[in-house]
Each structure stands twice: as structure tokens, then as C-alpha cells.
Amino acid sequence: MAAQGFAVYVGNLPYDATEQDIGSYFSSIGEVQNVRIVYDRETGRPRGFCFVEYADESGAQRAVEELNGQAFNGRNLRVNYANK
Numbered sequence: 001m002a003a004q005g006f007a008v009y010v011g012n013l014p015y016d017a018t019e020q021d022i023g024s025y026f027s028s029i030g031e032v033q034n035v036r037i038v039y040d041r042e043t044g045r046p047r048g049f050c051f052v053e054y055a056d057e058s059g060a061q062r063a064v065e066e067l068n069g070q071a072f073n074g075r076n077l078r079v080n081y082a083n084k
Contacts, residue, residue: 030059
């Protein structure tokens with residue numbers, strides 16, 4: 001069985017942000033395993049939030065503590081633990 005990652009919810013994302021941009025930004029905190037931007041099913045456009053998965057719980061915890069409210073490409077991010 002694969003190791004379970006530790007995900008955080010990231011809201012208030014700029015609509016032009018890419019998974020690569022977000023991964024680079026969040027990797028300053030810890031080892032990012034996956035970034036998944038959520039898209040609108042009907043329009044195919046980003047919905048303004050994503051999930052970032054960390055390799056360990058401490059990375060996710062630091063992301064919530066240190067990146068919540070921080071500016072990213074002109075918008076202040078909302079970073080919380082993702083609901084399982």
C-alpha cells in the first residue's frame with residue numbers, strides 16, 4: 001500500500017496559476033508530492049483553489065502556519081488542512 005500524503009487546501013488562487021507555479025512556491029516549506037488544481041466541469045476553467053500534498057505531516061503543518069494569508073501572484077492565499 002502506498003504511503004498516505006498529507007494534503008492542504010489552498011484557496012483564493014490566481015486563476016492563471018499553474019500546478020508547477022504552486023508546487024514551486026509550496027516546496028519552500030516541505031517536500032511536495034502532488035498539486036491538483038480543481039477545474040469547473042462545464043467551463044474547464046480553474047475554480048480558484050487546489051490541493052497540495054506533502055510527503056509528511058510537518059510539511060503540511062508548516063504550510064498552514066506559514067503560508068496562510070501570504071501573497072502569491074497578487075492574491076492572499078487561504079491555506080487550511082484538507083478534509084479527508
